[in-house]
Amino acid sequence: MSAAPITGRCYCGATTIHAAQAPQTVAYCHCDDCRRVTGAPVAAFAAFAEGDVTVAPAGATVRANPGVARTFCPACGSPLTGRYDYLPGQVFVSLGLLDQAADLAPQLHAHAGTALPWLHITDDLPRVEASSRDTLGEAADTGE
Ligand SMILES: [Zn+2]
Ligand SMILES: [Zn+2]
Structure with missing residues (x-):
């Protein structure tokens, strides 16, 4: 895991990101929502403490x-963050915006059960079929 601080920006540069601490976890997400939000076949996020x-x-x-x-950059539309009621205290920042990506x-694939059938990522990371809320919640609890 990269050492803090973590920095980043949106596509146009109007929005900047700064994190004092390393993320708690980093995950791919193959859900339909994340595909639409990013426009990409798979999304990836770094989860930080709020x-x-x-x-x-x-x-x-x-x-x-x-x-x-x-949240989205009002100027260029880059997807910035996601916050989920069931994961309080965590902010999911689009991984591709970060300078240290x-x-x-x-560390895991969330919603692997809805991954696009032609997308082949050959790693040995854990595949969570549906939501990874348990895994992500654990990371928040332990502060890892
Ligand atoms: Zn922007
Ligand atoms: Zn998702």
């Missing part, structure tokens, strides 16, 4: 599904 990461400006919040709040290898 107080550890600053996104400035905070961006435009979209609540398209119950219990989920996502090369050092932040994902």
Whole structure:
């Protein structure tokens, strides 16, 4: 895991990201929501403790599904963060925005059961068929 601080920015540069601490976990997500949010065949996120990461400006919040709040850069539309009611205290930042992404290898595949059939990622990471809420919640609990 990369040493803090972690920095990043959106596509246009209007939004900057700064994290004082390393993420608690890094994960791929193969769910349909994340595909639409990112426009990519698979999304990847770094999960930070709420107080550890600053996104400035905070961006435009979209609540398209119950219990989920996502933010986007108002200028360029880059997906910035996701917050889930069932994972309180965690902020999921789009991994591709981070300057240290090369050092932040994902640790698991969430929603592997809905991965696109032609997408083949050959790693030995744990595959969580549906939500990875238990795994991600554990990371929050232990602070790892
Ligand atoms: Zn932007
Ligand atoms: Zn997802």
